[in-house]
Amino acid sequence: MSLIACKDVSYWYEGRPQPALSHVTFTVDQGEYIALVGRNGSGKSTLVRLINGLRTPSSGSIRVLGLDPADPEHQAEVRASITMVFQSPADQIVTSCVEEDIAFGPENLGLPRTEIAARVDEALEMVGLTAFRTRPTRFLSGGQLQKLALAGAIAMRPRCIVFDEATSMLDPRSRKALLELMDTLKNQGITVIHVTHEMEEAARASRVILLDQGELVFDGSPTRFFSVEACSVPGTSSDISAPASPNKRIEPDSGQTTLPELYGLELPVNLRFARMLRLSVSPGAGPAEIVAHLIPSLAAARSDAMQAAGLSESSTCAQIRKGDDDGDRALQHPTTQDFAEPDFMLSDVHYHYLAGTMFEYPALQNITMAIPRGAKVAFIGHAGSGKSTCLQLLNALLVPTKGEVRSLGINTREEHVANKLRSSVPLAIQRPETALFETFTGDDVAFGPRNLGITGAQLVERVRTWMNAAGLPYEEFRDRQIRTLSGGEKRRAALAGVFAMESRAILLDEPSAALDPQTRTRIWSIINRASERGTTVVFATHAMEEAAGADLVGIFHEGRLVAFGLPSQIFGEHFDPGWNIERPFLYAMLHELSVRGFRLPSLPGTLEELAGLLLPMLGQGVGADADEAAKACLGSLHELCPPRTGSLAENEITPATADSKDPPDIPARSLSQDKQKLPGTDEAQP
Amino acid sequence: MKSLEFFRNISIGQYIDIASPMHALHPAAKFALLFCISILALTAPTFAGAGAALLVAVLCILLARLPLGMAARPLKSLLYVAVLTILLQFVFSWPGDQSLRVLSLGTSLHALSLTLYETGIVASIVIRAAAMMLTLGWFTSIITEQDAIRSIERFLRKALRDSTIAHQAALVSAMALRFVPIIAGELEDIVKAQASRGASFGSDTRNPIAKARAYLPLFVPVTIRALERAELLAEAMEARCYTGRGRTEQALSPIPKSQILLILGALLATAALWWVDLTLCKPWIRPY
Known part of the structure; x- marks a missing residue:
């Protein structure tokens, strides 16, 4: 008997014309690790709520261990067998004490106290919260709260745990810890259903189920899910258990599109890069594995090119000269002297929350930085590291406990300019859609500009411009009631309202958090549009790929700014594993290449640029003619290492080995290089 | 300029985990003290009795080793209540009030005036409110929500003889308290978001309707x-x-x-203070 069996399940929300779920059929066996994927609003959360008995299907049947979860008589048994961990850590904690919250579920089952105590101990140990057992829950971080929620689920001794986008509001460290716990559960034989729209997370599962507009469109292995075959030949594979419905036909394309891309998700960055290089790697392949695939081709191309250039095999231009990078390599923070006109300047800033009370704690210490006008700056760091506090200091919502903050040249301590300053550098808080309050979308977008005194045709034009930019066509959405918008549309409307103020600088606190890839892309198109107009954009993010696209990156760690500079510096030569963050994929690739003796004198700014450099050396991206390929290889190798004058001996080239103990680091791009993406902005050189 | 930090002004609903004689009390004893102080603060015949409740609340805070400054911070909001009440007393007069005029804007009808009687009313309101705010802040700082639930549940189970209703009522009470700091956090976030969009919250207008709309x-x-959180x-x-x-x-x-002796002592002391207030203070402090 299957653990879960869904047969032809449909579900309508009251008042909605389209079903949230339509004729969904699948089964789940004990011990599986399933990624349930799909865009925001595709029906994922509805489906798991039906399985858990929190909702009743409009038609079709669901059986959990042969029982109907909608039957009140069986609900307790079903819910004890299939427990859930929800998205928002704080919204699922019932009591104020850690151990009491874990005991809440078992107490509901009416278990003896000794049994409950044993279960609480076991769950605490499994999630690593034993030391926190008597701590008030309000003193836990988001990641710890999510672990607590999982402990509460484990204490029910379930056969299956459903994680409903449980990682989407966590920082990378907490996310990684939770994913590792999922692996542990799976190894213990517990079925894991992970609802997510992060494809990197889906790649960890042993089975992927894709929902789109309430319909099941794919059910199979991750390898097949991420392959072009699944997309181009729909319904023919044996691992597609539910064929696509007639109105959900997958259109075969040129043979390069994959299912995630076709359904508004995106290919994991590793697979996207592998596809650029026409490599075939496993869904979980990291940069090291991809580079390992490349090395034979790169080495052969290098050897051929050396021979063609008349150089000896033992000395290659991609090798590293010792002492090449001698000298002062300490990362210098850009300071006030570095910019002619910084928009923000922080001088020895400290901030303590609840200062003067017994709950006082330091959030920021000794922050000194200058943010140039027109730059796009990313703040990264773990939850509680001080990113959001710093943004609020820039916006004058908070005033430093010590030190000075100047925003647009104004000292934020000056009382009489508070309101003006706050609207001059508006801050979009985390989940800014929670601040929407008007009935109609257009009115809410107009709220900020109207407060600036803009009225009439100018106001309409501004609202129109930014609603269109946000992918909410003005004519269609201006009179749309906010409560009818989807989560992603609400986020875009909220950000459009902030951008419509057309201020000189804008602050964004995790603008794309908990959104599906398609909505994220739309959000970034608004941000990039503002940036291209010369707006200074400062944003906090947990996504390293987003940070890699900034002009400057600041790393916050335990309330301190431990690094501030160009992405190529931060993620390249000055990267410190002690920050406990991961490199963006591009920089991880460059690092792996340099570890193996391949160094790029000019840094590619995007994966496409890197692929463009590597492709010719792999004998691809050029004509079929062998001579042309050889020339392309030579050209690329010259790009990798410009030809030197004189003999090799004179240049003291030392042969590099793949296991070099002192790998070369990634050279830095200059801000002027990066600023080419920012037309109309003042050049500012750190 | 000051930072927008609402939690600085919230002392209700935040249990503070420190060792103190008050924290060491049994939940029943904590509830008994809360009951005694509240009864005295709300029903004492004069503001002298309410003042005694205020003093006891301060003593309890000190015994709980809580910083008095932090506990008293929410009292700043009482200033607005006091000003509003004084204004109302100043504009309107109590029928038959012949007590001494403390302040008068010289018309023969004495329409705009503040009498001793009215001053007593204002003092009484402020003192009672201050005593209650301090007491609630003190109580929620020394009792965990689970202890509160269990105590309320135990009491209601005996009173109502229905364990399901007793548990649900207790759970609702505890969650209401737990939600105070959570909603304050939400409010702070929204205030920050709207302030960033140029919202003035009525500071730029004197029109009361416009202020309310703001x-x-x-x-x-x-x-x-x-509602979403709930x-x-x-x-x-x-x-x-969970089914209850x-x-x-x-x-x-x-x-x-x-x-148990402490509870009995507290009840007796409350009754004694109330009696003293009624028999000694009330005739002496006229009319309040």
Whole structure:
């Protein structure tokens, strides 16, 4: 008997014309690790709520261990067998004490106290919260709260745990810890259903189920899910258990599109890069594995090119000269002297929350930085590291406990300019859609500009411009009631309202958090549009790929700014594993290449640029003619290492080995290089 | 300029985990003290009796080793209440009030004036409110929500003879308290978001209707968010098999005899203070 069996399940929300779920059929066996994927609003959360008995299907049947979860008589048994961990850590904690919250579920089952105590101990140990057992829950971080929620689920001794986008509001460290716990559960034989729209997370599962507009469109292995075959030949594979419905036909394309891309998700960055290089790697392949695939081709191309250039095999231009990078390599923070006109300047800033009370704690210490006008700056760091506090200091919502903050040249301590300053550098808080309050979308977008005194045709034009930019066509959405918008549309409307103020600088606190890839892309198109107009954009993010696209990156760690500079510096030569963050994929690739003796004198700014450099050396991206390929290889190798004058001996080239103990680091791009993406902005050189 | 930090002004609903004689009390004793101080603060015949309740509340805070400054911070909001009440007393007069005029804007009808009687009313309101605010802040700082639930549940189970209703009522009470700092956090976020969009919250107008409208950008999102949170929490509880019935009963340790004596002493002291206020203070402090 299957653990879960869904047969032809449909579900309508009251008042909605389209079903949230339509004729969904699948089964789940004990011990599986399933990624349930799909865009925001595709029906994922509805489906798991039906399985858990929190909702009743409009038609079709669901059986959990042969029982109907909608039957009140069986609900307790079903819910004890299939427990859930929800998205928002704080919204699922019932009591104020850690151990009491874990005991809440078992107490509901009416278990003896000794049994409950044993279960609480076991769950605490499994999630690593034993030391926190008597701590008030309000003193836990988001990641710890999510672990607590999982402990509460484990204490029910379930056969299956459903994680409903449980990682989407966590920082990378907490996310990684939770994913590792999922692996542990799976190894213990517990079925894991992970609802997510992060494809990197889906790649960890042993089975992927894709929902789109309430319909099941794919059910199979991750390898097949991420392959072009699944997309181009729909319904023919044996691992597609539910064929696509007639109105959900997958259109075969040129043979390069994959299912995630076709359904508004995106290919994991590793697979996207592998596809650029026409490599075939496993869904979980990291940069090291991809580079390992490349090395034979790169080495052969290098050897051929050396021979063609008349150089000896033992000395290659991609090798590293010792002492090449001698000298002062300490990362210098850009300071006030570095910019002619910084928009923000922080001088020895400290901030303590609840200062003067017994709950006082330091959030920021000794922050000194200058943010140039027109730059796009990313703040990264773990939850509680001080990113959001710093943004609020820039916006004058908070005033430093010590030190000075100047925003647009104004000292934020000056009382009489508070309101003006706050609207001059508006801050979009985390989940800014929670601040929407008007009935109609257009009115809410107009709220900020109207407060600036803009009225009439100018106001309409501004609202129109930014609603269109946000992918909410003005004519269609201006009179749309906010409560009818989807989560992603609400986020875009909220950000459009902030951008419509057309201020000189804008602050964004995790603008794309908990959104599906398609909505994220739309959000970034608004941000990039503002940036291209010369707006200074400062944003906090947990996504390293987003940070890699900034002009400057600041790393916050335990309330301190431990690094501030160009992405190529931060993620390249000055990267410190002690920050406990991961490199963006591009920089991880460059690092792996340099570890193996391949160094790029000019840094590619995007994966496409890197692929463009590597492709010719792999004998691809050029004509079929062998001579042309050889020339392309030579050209690329010259790009990798410009030809030197004189003999090799004179240049003291030392042969590099793949296991070099002192790998070369990634050279830095200059801000002027990066600023080419920012037309109309003042050049500012750190 | 000051930072927008609402939690600085919130002392209700925040348990503070420190060792103190007050924290060491049995929950029943804590509830008994809360009852005694509240009764005295709310029903004492004069503001002298309410003042005694205020003094006891301060003593309890000190015994709980809580910083008095932090506990008293919410009292700043009482200033507005006091000013508003004084204004109302100044404009309107009590029928038959012949007490001494403290302040008068010289008309023969004495329409705009403040009498000793009215001053007493204002003082009484402020003192009673201050005593209650300090007491509630003190109480929620020394008792965990679970202890509160168990105590209320135990009391209601005996009173109502229905364990399901008793548990649900207790749970609702405890969650209401727990939500105070959570909603304050939500409010702070919304205030920050709207301030960033140039909201003035009525500071730029004197029109009371316009002022009220200016608060809509706060109240609408906070209300929606509070309802959303409540719905999510209810869903999470349901998913953990909560029905309110058939739960394992919470174990509550028996109250020590010494604390039974403390409760009796507190009840007697309250009755004595009330009696003194009624018989000695009331005739002396006229009319309040």
